Amino acid sequence: MPYLRLETNVEIEDPEGLAARLSAFAAEALGKSEAFVMVRIEPIAVMRFAGGDAPCAFLELRSLGLSEEAARALSERFTRFLADALNVPADRIYIAFVSPPRAMWGWNGRT
Numbered sequence: 001m002p003y004l005r006l007e008t009n010v011e012i013e014d015p016e017g018l019a020a021r022l023s024a025f026a027a028e029a030l031g032k033s034e035a036f037v038m039v040r041i042e043p044i045a046v047m048r049f050a051g052g053d054a055p056c057a058f059l060e061l062r063s064l065g066l067s068e069e070a071a072r073a074l075s076e077r078f079t080r081f082l083a084d085a086l087n088v089p090a091d092r093i094y095i096a097f098v099s100p101p102r103a104m105w106g107w108n109g110r111t
Contacts, residue, residue, distance in 0.1 A: 001105055002030055002063035005040045009047040010055045010086045018085060029077050030063055036107075049092055056092040057082050066099035 004026055012018055019039045027034035049056035059078060066074075075095055083090045103111050 001036055001107065002026060002032060002061060003038045003040075004062075005042070005060045006057065006082070007042045007045045007047065007059075008055070008057040008086055008088070009045055009053065010043065010057065010088060012041065012043040012086070015041050015043055021085065022081070025078075025081055026061070029074060032063070049094075054092065055086065055088045057086055057088050057094075059093070059095045060098065061095065062098040062100060062105075064099065064102055064105060066097055071097040 004022060006022065019041050022041075023034055023037045023039045026032075026039070027037050047053070047056055047058070059082060061074070061078070074097065078095055079090050079093050082088060082093050105111060
């Protein structure tokens with residue numbers, strides 16, 4: 001944990017490279033070891049935002065113990081990262097922050 005899922009209608013030239021950068025960025029931004037970060041990128045998704053098909057992105061970030069205050073700060077940082085990495089305007093990026101109960105997240109056969 002954490003888990004990040006990025007969907008975008010932008011063609012990503014190097015999805016593996018972006019996944020590696022996003023993983024390292026998330027670990028640093030969240031103050032967690034990258035050994036526990038999982039990233040999934042879904043490029044070239046069919047997406048519409050604000051009635052059009054211009055470049056846009058959706059990031060889902062799941063992490064234990066996220067507070068509303070942390071989400072506000074992380075929203076700014078991740079929006080900047082995605083806007084730069086994908087060349088997508090900040091106002092065409094949604095981010096969903098999910099903080100599941102600890103007992104509802106399994107890893108290595110345990111919760």
